Amino acid sequence: MMPGEAQRRVGVLGPACDPFGQVLEDQPARAHDLFLPLISPSPDAAERSIPLDEILVLSQNEALAHLPALLQSATPVTLILRRNTLQQDHTQTEAALRMLATALKASPADHIQLCALTPEAAQYCETVTGLPVSAAPALRPVQRPETSLPLDRGQPQATFFLDTHQIRDVRRIKIDALSWGRLRRLARLHATDPNDQDLVDLCAYVSTYGPAVPALPRARRMLAVVPNGVGLGHITRMMALARALQSERETEVVFWCFSRAAEILQAAGYPIVLRQTAAHLRAHPPDWRDFETQEFALLLQTFKPDIVAYDGAMIDPFVFAALRMPGCGTCAFLWVRRGMLSPDADPLFMENEQFCDLILEPGDLAVAVDQGPTRLHQAHTRGFCQTYETQPVSLAVTLPAYSPREARKRMGLRRGIYCLISLGGAFGDWDALETALVAEAKRQKITLIWAQSPLAPPPRSQNALIRRLFPLSRYLPGIDGVVTAAGYNSFHELMLTYDKPVLFAPTNHIRMDDQVARASFAATQNWADVLQADTPEDITPKIRAFMQAVKSGTRFPQRPKQALEAAALNKRIDQMLQPYMGHASQEPET
Amino acid sequence: MSQTFAPPALLRRLTHDNKTMGPRLAQLEFQNLSQELEQPDLFDLALDFPTIPPEVPQTFMPNIALTPVAAHLPALNVTLGRTAWMEDPDDLPVVGIWIGDLDSTTLRPALKALLRKHYITPFARYVFLCETMRVIPFLGRYDFSYDYIGPASPLEAVKRLQIRYAMVQLRDLASGAALWKAQTPPVAEPVTGQD
Known part of the structure; x- marks a missing residue:
């Protein structure tokens, strides 16, 4: 509308x-x-x-x-x-x-x-x-929640019991964290101080309950917020989740996208509201946030999503400010938050859990070595949020790949052995590595193909073989080996769908995940090899061994296969939405 | 912290370096930009999804102009872009440049001509209103401001961008024609305390 x-x-x-x-x-x-x-x-x-x-x-x-x-x-x-x-x-x-x-x-x-x-x-x-x-x-009735939330406007936080998986959990939440449109669906609200007559009135006013509603009377709607990010990780992961949701049930998805690679989402069929961050504009962040809040609230009121989803660790407060505005507060908030953050990452961002209904943690094959705050730290204010860890999320798993012959034809490759290089352009200092790769490839008569990100500038070398393709995974059968950074998406795409040699060149940056730990774990499992920046003397021998494996056609059948199950995801999302389904028109209980 | 204030000599030197290096950096960025614009496939991203929808449904583009609070919000900064340099870019007016769904052979020379002028003598800060997203990664790489408006008429976006960026003019990239001009351009605040 x-x-x-x-x-x-x-x-x-x-x-x-x-x-x-x-x-x-x-x-x-x-x-x-x-x-x-x-x-x-x-x-x-x-x-x-x-x-x-x-x-x-x-x-x-x-x-x-x-x-x-x-x-x-x-x-x-x-x-x-x-x-x-x-x-x-x-x-x-x-x-x-x-x-x-x-x-x-x-x-x-x-x-x-x-x-x-x-x-x-x-x-x-x-x-x-x-x-x-x-x-x-009178308000539309909602399902009577089991949880009881005592409210006192003299206290900045409320403490309550939340029953999760037959465990009674003590939870805390800032009393103004959530819109009352959401609160009344999540808890029975009662004022602890009878002298606050207005709060007593408010609690009485919103306590209108009716029977449970089995399902939404229309397609689900999701508004997915994608931050700018370093590469294409947020876009790719959210697209994979959107496709998984749509594979089981009719789901309309709109993206509120800060990434300059939004064209990818549009090409996949999703409507986009393209934004620029305060950093992009070099704008005063509070002023920029006011614009984002107002326009995000307008979209919430017109699209009326059932789910607002955010992929990323740092959620800008405009999202929560808009969700608290009139007309914007009857949808669930899904936080897609992957693990494997750097062990040094400040865990303060986790306090945003109180704004969420569900934290969806995309599974990481290297979770056993996760030493980041999402694994070892618990937020103080968790509100009503619950956590759901999925199998690894990868767009590649959902897309049909080309046959080796077709992939090569589409990439314009002739006969020979080809190795794809995809190091990510944002933070790595790859000059020495690139030199070593080029020298070894030449020695072993392997042709290097440089993958170019849609966000990256054109390459410096005029003689290099460059391909700018998305999704790259569809073309992997035509490639004989891959050298890549170890971000979540590249790592899982290759480990789940590719069985030829992979050499990881991890980059650790404060804004990124613990790629070194992830890649090293893969090496310990004999899924791939890894170049460690702190052992430069090993780089050339490892590249040589990798190129030999590429040349000899080595396969890695031992790589794992488990990936996100769409049915399980949809079931969990429907559970999250259950309290919000009471907004279908019903008669109040007497 | 050992020192609360930066030494004045250091500040003077950095200011001098900035005045020297700023134009040089812009020159190098402009060289890169020019080279990029020479490539015929610059805006061609090979997106290959197995089931491409015949038409992407349009969504409601939220418009701050529809809200009463819009009149109370201060306009946001618009970047000058990395291919030009001047000491006080904030003094430049904000001009919208509409980029329709142009063929690459039209788009690249038109962009190059505009940005060459911008490099030599910056006379405005640009907000590029884009009908398609093809040009967004390129504009983003050089720190230009943009706004994706889809197939909507650029004139429909004027009021919103007037509020958001204090835009005073809108021009068509391909023809250079003025599509809209503010009736009463904002008057600069008088500078006080100076001769």
């Missing part, structure tokens, strides 16, 4: 993280509204071109701050009256309500409707103001 086609535009005046604003989309009559944050109800020149169908003011305090503009507004206004909080006690709340009532009585405004969270709150507000106050429309 495009904004402006059928969606009512509702301007929301109040804090973006107000719990009532976060459940507005669960009011059946507002399910398709487009909620737009307002800074002021009086439109300036730029805002006049954005006509609103309604202005919704989230508290009497906001209303008092903008009262003259609200009274003169030509747009219908719904004003939500709230009871006292810990910060604004009973006396102050009543004073504010009476002040508002006096102003409204002095300037009668038919376009302003008063509303409170519950019938009890409405009665209280009517008594105080002497004006008619209705109760807010």
Whole structure:
């Protein structure tokens, strides 16, 4: 749905993280509204071109701050009256309500409707103001969650018990980490301090439960966020996961993509919203984040995904900020986070677990040597998130490869022995290695093919044989050996689908995974050989041995075969979505 | 930390080096860019998926101009690109360049002509509005700003880019024609405290 086609535009005046604003989309009559944050109800020149169908003011305090503009507004206004909080006690709340009532009585405004969270709150507000106050429309029922979450706005974190796999786990979460649209689906919410009457009202308002819904009444929708990354790893992995999801059930996938190689996703049939990072633009990050938050929220409200997925370790806060905005909060968050990070990596990023429903860890064949924080450290704030470790994820497994003859024909290769070199262009200092490879290949009459990344500049040498192909895995049967870096995707693509000689040249960089450990593990399993930067004297003998293996046609049948199972993935994703399926229209339980 | 402030002499030297090396770096980058643009297959990425969909469904392109808060957001920086150098690129206006779905034989010379002028005398910071994604990796390599708009009319993107980047003009790469100009270009803030 495009904004402006059928969606009512509702301007929301109040804090973006107000719990009532976060459940507005669960009011059946507002399910398709487009909620737009307002800074002021009086439109300036730029805002006049954005006509609103309604202005919704989230508290009497906001209303008092903008009262003259609200009274003169030509747009219908719904004003939500709230009871006292810990910060604004009973006396102050009543004073504010009476002040508002006096102003409204002095300037009668038919376009302003008063509303409170519950019938009890409405009665209280009517008594105080002497004006008619209705109760807010009931929310769509959701499944009654088993978990109970005590909330106290005086405490920044909530502690609760979460039953996972028959184990009772103590969990912590920042109380404003998740939208209440998600929270009410994950836990029964109750206020621990009865003096915070507004919180008591909010908890009562969102506790509308109904029977479980077996399945979504339409195709699943996933909005996949792909960071820029160093190479093509994030794109390739998310594409593999999207294809696995689509192989079992109809799933619409849209990519919010920061990678300059987004054309690959588009060629595979996925719609793209292409973005630039703050670093790309050299923009002030908070300003850039404001743009990302607003536009990401617009996409959330129009595409209405069931899943927001993010692949990468560092999740920019704009994603979570948008998910907390009105109209954006009834989808599950899937964090695709691979292991094998450097042992020195700061584990602070793991605190983002509290924002997630599921952490999907793509399996790593070298997990036995994983010494990174995702293996050895546990986040302090884990919220409701659960962890699911899959078999290795590789796009190559899902794509049919060409026959050796066809692959060679398509690559324009003649007869002979060919070795593919794919070292990754970002961080390696490969000059010495390239020289050694070229010399040894020449000596053994092997032709080198240099794989060029779509992100890389054209090669310096005019005489080199270069191929820029994606996905490269389809052409591997026409190649007699591969020298490559040991990133997650290249490593698993080769180990799972290729049986000829492989020589790893791992690169370790702070932004990347522990490639040395991964490649060394493969060497210990006799799956491949590895060039270690700290033993330069071994490089030439190893290249020589590798080239001999290429020339003699050595095969490696012992390489593993286990890869991601689409059925198991879909089952786990459906489990994750189960709490969110209650948004189909139902009658509330009595 | 042994020293809180950098020595003024060091700062002066680095500033001097920057003024010297900046143009030289831009020159080398421009040489690389020119050589890249000589290659006929520069924008041809051989993407080979077994089941290529006949048409990729278009998705809603979120537009900040649809939100009331847009008027309150400060415009984002637009990069000058690595093939040009000047001391204060922020002073240059932001101009949108629309790159339609052009044939490589048209696209490469047009880009080269524009970026040559940009290298010799930078007179604007560019946001390239791209109908296709072919040119994105190339533009990204040289730190240019871009915006993928798909098959939508570039004029539909104007309001959004006016808000996002304070864009004042939009031109067609192929013809050089002005497609749009801001009615009231932003007035520079008066400089205070200087003669």
